[in-house]
Amino acid sequence: MLIIPAIDIxxxxxxxxxxxxxxxxxxxxxxxxxxxxxxxxxxxxxxxxVDLDGAKKGVMANLNAINKIIKAISIPIQVGGGIRDEAxxxxxxxxxxxxxxxxxxxxxxxxxxxxxxxxxxHRIIVALDxxxxxxxxxGWLGKTGKNCIETAKEFxxxxxxxxxxxxxxxxxxxxxxxxxxIIELAKTISSPILVGGGIxxxxxxxxxxxxxxxxxxxxxxxxxxxxxxxxxxxxx
Numbered sequence: 001m002l003i004i005p006a007i008d009i010x011x012x013x014x015x016x017x018x019x020x021x022x023x024x025x026x027x028x029x030x031x032x033x034x035x036x037x038x039x040x041x042x043x044x045x046x047x048x049x050v051d052l053d054g055a056k057k058g059v060m061a062n063l064n065a066i067n068k069i070i071k072a073i074s075i076p077i078q079v080g081g082g083i084r085d086e087a088x089x090x091x092x093x094x095x096x097x098x099x100x101x102x103x104x105x106x107x108x109x110x111x112x113x114x115x116x117x118x119x120x121x122h123r124i125i126v127a128l129d130x131x132x133x134x135x136x137x138x139g140w141l142g143k144t145g146k147n148c149i150e151t152a153k154e155f156x157x158x159x160x161x162x163x164x165x166x167x168x169x170x171x172x173x174x175x176x177x178x179x180x181x182i183i184e185l186a187k188t189i190s191s192p193i194l195v196g197g198g199i200x201x202x203x204x205x206x207x208x209x210x211x212x213x214x215x216x217x218x219x220x221x222x223x224x225x226x227x228x229x230x231x232x233x234x235x236x
Contacts, residue, residue, distance in 0.1 A: 002215030054082020055139035170198030
């Protein structure tokens, strides 16, 4: 099971939010490159990078920081936040980013999603950012009214090969993941699933592993030392 530290970038700094609320930010490091190096040195095999400004504005704002991370570490990264057109996807996938995470455009632009899936296939992860069972977009600020489980089923039929599930209400709360919905999702689709949101203990990692989850995205629990990365990797 993959243990994937998260690096959320806002205004060029490494921050964490609670429930995706931008006003709740807490800065953990002024230089995301230093944080990326730290997680690599501690044994991470891959990192999850989010451009929070890009997610909110719809245009990536921290490409410079992301490019510096790519050059500074040797492990692969996956990048999301503000990827709303083919040109941005192409820039990222051509600059050393192996995998991109698509949320808003996957839900709002089926034609573009299908085009990107045809071109890049396994290099695309679709984000299922859910709030009370319904998917949200635009940095978790936009409502869709679309059910998470049913939409995931449709995405899989369209050719999506991997998903990232996050319960927005649990994210950054250091509580526990939404096991009920995760189990239902895992039973409904056959594609690999990464899970984020609320993971706060080794027990959470072991439970998600037993469900068959491919990997976990861990943020605040690592930054607050509730989970030690090496222990998490051993548990995975």
